[in-house]
Amino acid sequence: MTAKAAAAETRTPPVHPMPFVRIELAVLSVLEGALQVLLGRRAEAPMAGRWALPGGVLRIDLDADLDAACQRTARERLGIELPGAVQLAAVGGRSRDPRAPWALSVVYRCMVTPGRLAIEPGKRMAELKWVPAQAAIADDKLAFDHGLLIDKAVQSLRAEVEVLRFAPGLMEQAFTLGELQAASEAVLGRPLDKSSFRRRLDAAGCVKPVPGELRTGAFRPAQLYRLELQH
Amino acid sequence: MTAKAAAAETRTPPVHPMPFVRIELAVLSVLEGALQVLLGRRAEAPMAGRWALPGGVLRIDLDADLDAACQRTARERLGIELPGAVQLAAVGGRSRDPRAPWALSVVYRCMVTPGRLAIEPGKRMAELKWVPAQAAIADDKLAFDHGLLIDKAVQSLRAEVEVLRFAPGLMEQAFTLGELQAASEAVLGRPLDKSSFRRRLDAAGCVKPVPGELRTGAFRPAQLYRLELQH
DNA sequence: TCAAAAGTGTTTGGGTTACACCCATGG
């Protein structure tokens, strides 16, 4: 019986040591006209005091799959869900993380509207802050390889906005076309032409007017729109 | 001393069980005018006898990082290196693989020229065969979730060919523009216009003539070209 | 009445499609 168990043990894969698996969150937002990324200051070793992407350990007892692990991590570290989070990449290797001989991180990217996030640090987060994405990518004092990960996140976001595939969470539920253009310009880092931007928008059909709804500001009121789900 | 060790132990992450981590290879090739994917018949349980993507267990003692793990897996299963392999995605969850309570696979995609691969099954591979990608994606009898993974691989390849970013391994070292066009058409699944294809090629500068080199066939000899590395 | 932002039209040019047309070669 013990022999049989031993045999089964030998045949099953866990005979090989497995890597330390984490989830990292690249949470982005357009704030004050610039694309910013949410960083947390690490409360514990390793790299205590250093700024890093919020993240946590994959818990196979709690998480049904990777996407669920992403959401649980978001709840624990940021106190909110991250609808529309998409997987960016997996990175892994020796000496990525001093806690383990081999560390693998699955990185998620998510857009969040300014209001969504009451920046309240959760477990093991000393502090949270928004940092302009440019500065974060250039900062070589970020923990681990998180600078590279932020770069990847920004690149993939740009590629999507370029072809008018707006991630949910980029805008509030309802917004004016002017606001959408401003957000796109902040992400892309270059100005867009109002006329062609709008023509492209309704050619793509990715945005739908909310009848009757207007935003009344200091000047002429603007039609409000919502994101239309892509095919 | 033991107390200190115990404390360290409690703080270090391996207190949580980690998932079973594998590498899967989506090896694609244009064969007989169609995009095909390399499948292996599983020699062992689970799903013995079923066709699946070649793959293997991540070995943190052997692999320096994920890319290295991909190459080792290719050597062991296929007997060759896979230059130009790119990471596609990571998938993971409970009940993906009966061998473990939680399985995570990092999937790589690679193009291979017809001649490159002497289909010689390696360790734990009963047999290897090329299957048209369309058929493989539609086949619901593939092991695990590999049908979905093949779909992803083909989609990402199409997106690249669409913008003339030819993966190394798509073509032999030297090729005629006609061959490049034929391969692109096979990947995209639609005909391309010769004239505009060529104009786009030299606008993008992604292809460079090899002076003096000609391919002499049944008819007029053709200039040979090589892929130019992108910026 | 003016500033500021919303919203529309028109011109223009670059790039792609579609198609026609020569060129070179082995059979």
Place this chain on the structure above:
DNA sequence: CCATGGGTGTAACCCAAACACTTTTGA
């Protein structure tokens, strides 16, 4: 000399940038 694939030219067209213009409101 002809079938076949290599290679080039041209006109039509589409899209989007550029820019000017009108509209609407609060101050």
